[in-house]
Amino acid sequence: MLALVIAHFAIAPLAPALVRFVGRRVFLALAVVPAATLAWALVQTSAIHDGETFTETISWLPSLDFDLSLQMGTLQWLMVLIVSGIGVLVMAYCAWYFDRDDPSVARFSGIFVAFAGAMLGLVLSDDLLLLYVFWELTTVFSYLLIGHDPARRASRLAATQALIVTTFGGLAMLVGVLLLGAVGDTHRASELLADPPSGTAATVAVLLVLAGALSKSALFPFHFWLPGAMAAPTPVSAYLHAASMVKAGVFLVALLAPGFAGVPGWHATVLGLGVLTMLLGGWRALRQFDIKLLLAYGTVSQLGFLLVVFSIGTRAAALAGLGMLVAHALFKATLFLVVGIVDRSTGTRDLRELSGLARRMPVVFATAVVGAASMAGLPPLLGFVGKESVFGSLLDVARASDGDGSGLPAYAGWLVLAGIVLGSVLTMAYTLRFMWGAFATKPNVAPIDSRPVAAGFAFAPVVLAVLTVVLGFSGTAMTHQFDGYLHQFPEGAHHAELALWHGLGLPLLFSAVVVGLGVWMFLKRQVVAQLQALTSSTLSMERFYRASMRGIDRVAVEITGTTQRGSVAAYLTFILLVLLALPGTAMVIGFPSDIDVIAWDTPAQALVGVIMVLAAIYTVRSRRRLRAVLLVGVTGYGTAMLFLLHGAPDLALTQVLVETTSLVVFVLVLRRLPGHFTDRPLTRQRWFRMALGAAVGVAVAGFMILSTNARTADPVSEAYPEPALAYGGGHNIVSVILLDIRAWDTMGEISVLVAAATGVASLIFLDTRLSGIRRVREIPYPSTVTKLTTTPGLRTWLAGPRTLTPDRRSIIFEVVTRLMFHTMVVLSIYLLFAGHNHVGGGFAAGMVTGLALMVRYLAGGRYELDEAAPVDAGMLMGTGLFVATAAALAPLAFGGAVLQSAQIDFHLGVLGDPHVVTSMFFDIGVYLVVVGLILDLLRTFGARLDRQILREERATADASAGGVRL
């Protein structure tokens, strides 16, 4: 069974390619999959007849009690026959229906096969969760099928509508299934039916599942999506209406009826809505001019009918339901396929324009007559057999004790019977309207032109019509075949049997009344039309749906408009308010009465703290950018000092270096920005911000005191010293953490640095990543300046400053730079190699090298920077990242783990015995990335901005000289 379902899904992705390659006739080949399913099901006929049940279970998610469990009893067998049989015929029909060069057919073919597969899976599922999965799959595929032509608005609209309505029901059903699973302790339909849970929870669960079934089967108030789905191509409509999708709801009700028909609310819901839907659909069908839409409303009506019959829960009704199910599948498919033929041959479906078709296409007409007669319930067709049995079973419900075992009171039986008879009258009337509309020769309408119908095109409806006739005569055989399903219900007052002749009695009388009144309604159609016009109101569920969709959209716009103010400050305020409201409140409530605090570790901490607080106050008050930056720098250096006092020299070193670099970078950018911040008046909003800042500060202090006091466990790092030395090979534990224990952090960090540097470069360079390095010797000597002859051995301190104007040079700075640069570089290399055992490491080393370069740039301008580092910053960072990655991956080659370190000792004679830890190579990568980052910052914020400033100065000078460059 599972193989058949999988076969559908396996073929589906191949179908589009096949259609593109071979053409539309490939549908005949695709039909092989459902045909195989059909054949397999037919082979099992006798086994099903003997009451056998096929099961297949594959454990999938045992922890969720969710298995791929399939089961095929009588009901499922019948559904498989309908789904695959009509599937085969519709696919064959598709081979003629579509235009030869229709490009959308390829996509359609794949979706259609998948849809058939999902439907097959649905009817075979025993596990209700699995059923739900297939259920939603049919929803999704039907969405794609209905929205076959996405360029048409009606098509999109109808598809969305079907999707939303059925998904809405589907979600209710999922909740119901989960609830049922919780109450019944299983998700298997077979086990639930064997021992149906009861109680309020079970009742709610069953009603929720019913909501899903009703929405899928287009019962009032969900009925409107089905006529809307007429936007789909006709084969889809035929399949959707006759064999799948809407039948899923009927199937589910039929499946659950044996165990749950007695649940409170079941009968009231389904019978009430079913009868209402039957009448509403029939009445609406009578006013349609599009014959396809007429049939669609007919389906709505019939679905109400079918659900009523299946939900009753007596043996006779179940038998009648199965009979009607088959009959409906056959005649509705026939009629839709006929509509497709009419549509394709004449180009219209409007019954006010169709005329004289009965003569022009006699075979199609004859087929339609059979289908229509079965729909109307005329003998000797299957529709008649089904309808008679329904009347019979309802009479039993009304007359036999305890509603023939269903528990329904007699008046309910009579009411439902009256509703069904009335609905059948409407059915008779719209059937006649359909036949008259599609085929009759109308006196004041010119006979319509039509293309001849290919034999293959008409094949499918003819087969269905023949089956309708044949099965009409095989009531007894069918009754016996369905025994397996029927025996789930108690024996009724009368032995029920599907038959053409039930003897003279009320059912036959009802049939006669139905035919008579139906014909009368058709003949008096002018009166009916007037009545329709009188009763038509603008109220409809579809308008309600539309209004609610619009309402939801409006609410969404309003909420988004209110909450998404688009201002970062507003969002931050909101986040901070939540921080105060939730964790803040929790903190206040849970604050311990005895807290353990110390004032300081050393009084020096308090001194530094006071300086930092003062700096912070002046930063906030500062109106000038530069002052604010310098003052925040003070807090930064203060932080470094506190790190040092705490026993974190690595941290203090890095903090000082970073603070210094930041300061320089700030100054480089601030020379371009206005000197003062944009002025803002001291409004109420500012007071609010101050209050918020104060509150957050207090809250943070509270959190810290609370969390520090709450700590009981020993720090994880207490165990670090020993392995740091043994495995990490370093005395500096912080360095070992960075390069070994938490090396992935470092890996991520240098990646972030590269990304940030790239971002900066793209924001400043805008069009190129290359900074255009130029050495001093490449600059042409200005012709206006007389060149001084130099004697060999006479050299300048720095090469670059020659390119600067004299007023921007400082000879002392140049000399100091010349003297310091190499020392700084040597220091950085020392830090790099010593870092694993002493203070230092790749970060600090990189920053020191970066500072050395910075000094060169500040002393000698951008050409001096190029002299000092004639490499592209991006290249440097890339190399660094490469080295780090290579060092991280290298251990894999030796059977180690990523980022694992090894220690190598070797002998270098007089140079000593170096102890090399491989993580040093990783650190070299870090070093290169950091140097590249700072070089990049100098090239962008320094060199590039220099050039921009120079260009602007020249432009101003030119302008003031009177010349305007154009």
Place this chain on the structure above:
Amino acid sequence: MSANLTLILTASFLIGCGVYLILERSLSRVLVGLLMMGNGVNLLFMVSAGPAGKPPIIGSAPTDDMTDPLPQALVLTAVVIALGTTAFLLAMAHRSWQLNGNDDVQDDVEDAAIRRLAATDDVSDSHELAHEATAEDLATDEVYEEEGAEQ
């Protein structure tokens, strides 16, 4: 574990000032606020590291006297990342100044568009159902359209 009040008060003061600054519109002020908050948060790591002690370098002091090295490693990462963030925000401030003549953080344009929709009681752009026709009407319309096209 006892809490170091000096560190906590200094840190929370920095954070409070930082909050005041990041709620500003000027990007460079936001950046200054961010740096200040960052310093404050890094100090909080020292609080959680426990009491002050000797540097965690094996051999320089007895292991028991050392401070917790793990928060230090975390903060070291944060400090370096902060440099990247600073540079990037400065580049953004500069670019904003180049384009707009100031470095103020602008309101989001898309959000403003939604606010306008809300003010005019309109539906969103993606809403297809504003037209009150039902699918049935449209389907009937189409019969005529198709037919009209053929004539």
